[in-house]
Each structure stands twice: as structure tokens, then as C-alpha cells.
Amino acid sequence: MAEARLYTFYKKEIIPKLVEEFNYENLMAVPKLQKIVINVGAGEAINDAKYLDTVADNIGLITGQRPVKTKAKKSVSNFKLREGMPIGCKVTLRKKIMYEFLDRLINLSLPRTRDFQGVPNKSFDGRGNYTMGIKEHTVFPEINVDNASFVHGMDITFVTSAETDAEAYSLLKHFGMPFKK
Numbered sequence: 001m002a003e004a005r006l007y008t009f010y011k012k013e014i015i016p017k018l019v020e021e022f023n024y025e026n027l028m029a030v031p032k033l034q035k036i037v038i039n040v041g042a043g044e045a046i047n048d049a050k051y052l053d054t055v056a057d058n059i060g061l062i063t064g065q066r067p068v069k070t071k072a073k074k075s076v077s078n079f080k081l082r083e084g085m086p087i088g089c090k091v092t093l094r095k096k097i098m099y100e101f102l103d104r105l106i107n108l109s110l111p112r113t114r115d116f117q118g119v120p121n122k123s124f125d126g127r128g129n130y131t132m133g134i135k136e137h138t139v140f141p142e143i144n145v146d147n148a149s150f151v152h153g154m155d156i157t158f159v160t161s162a163e164t165d166a167e168a169y170s171l172l173k174h175f176g177m178p179f180k181k
Helices: 002-022 049-063 095-112 165-175
Strands: 033-041 068-071 086-093 130-134 154-160
Touching: 002 095, 002 165, 033 049, 033 095, 049 086, 049 095, 086 095, 130 165, 154 165
Parallel strands: none
Antiparallel strands: 033 086, 033 154, 068 086, 130 154
């Protein structure tokens, strides 16, 4: 079970390393991974309603959770976009499902990416959160490449309780995130 393995690894291995590295006096001050948010913006859904349904099905297969469709906040006439039109979907993963997804992402999906050199280490937001983009959803083993009618990307945001980017970088690095050197 991936959740038990990664969570016990966090408790036994990562927490002592972070306490030693950042000199925390209280164990509750050690940063934690709070949630992972997967977001897909599907602008093609303006012209084809079934496109967004297919994207939502793909995200559901990848995460094991049904996504929520996001709607446009403003109307933009140049893009033929009206306020309230569905133009994307997102999923928020927590606890067991979050750790399972993180394990599959690091150990299976990222190494399957073409010409993979590591994920960029400059994508922190200044408050301890990290966002990365994936250009092809077909790198996940749940997606059958032969049945994929089109390829879409996604944004993955790791929300941590870290207060600085250095703490969040160290936390994700200890989880096994393959950052560029």
C-alpha cells in the first residue's frame, strides 16, 4: 500500500532529516504535504462540449477521484467565451489518495516523460507551494495511449505547510522529487 509506505517514510525518515536541517524545536513545525491539486484548462471546450467530458474522464482515471468542472469567471468576446461556460476541470487530492498519486507520479510517470532531465526547481511561489506542468497526460500508466483521441496537459500544485521555499524544496526532495541539478 503506497499510502502507508510513503507516510511511514515521512514519519520515520523525512521528519528527522528536516528537524536536523532546519533546527525545528517543535515537531509540529515540520512542514507537511497538505494537498495536491491537479488542474486542466481546456480552451477547446468552447467549441466542443465532449472535449471537456473526455478530459474529465482522463483526470478521473489518473487520480481515482471525480474532477470538478471549472467555469469561466469573465466573458471574453475575442475567444467566444461567456461567463459561466465550463472551460476546465480540477481535482484536489488529500491523505491516502494524495500519497498514492505522489508515489505514482515520482516513480512511474515522470521517468516515462520523453527527454526527462528533472522537474524545474524555480517553480515555487514564495510561500512554500510548488507547481509543475505536464505536457502529455499519456505519461500516466492508467491512460491507454492507443485509445487517446487527443493529448492534453495539466498543472500539478503541491500545497505544503512550509513557510519558505527552501523548506518546501527540502520536503519534496526528501520525498524523492527529481529536481534538475
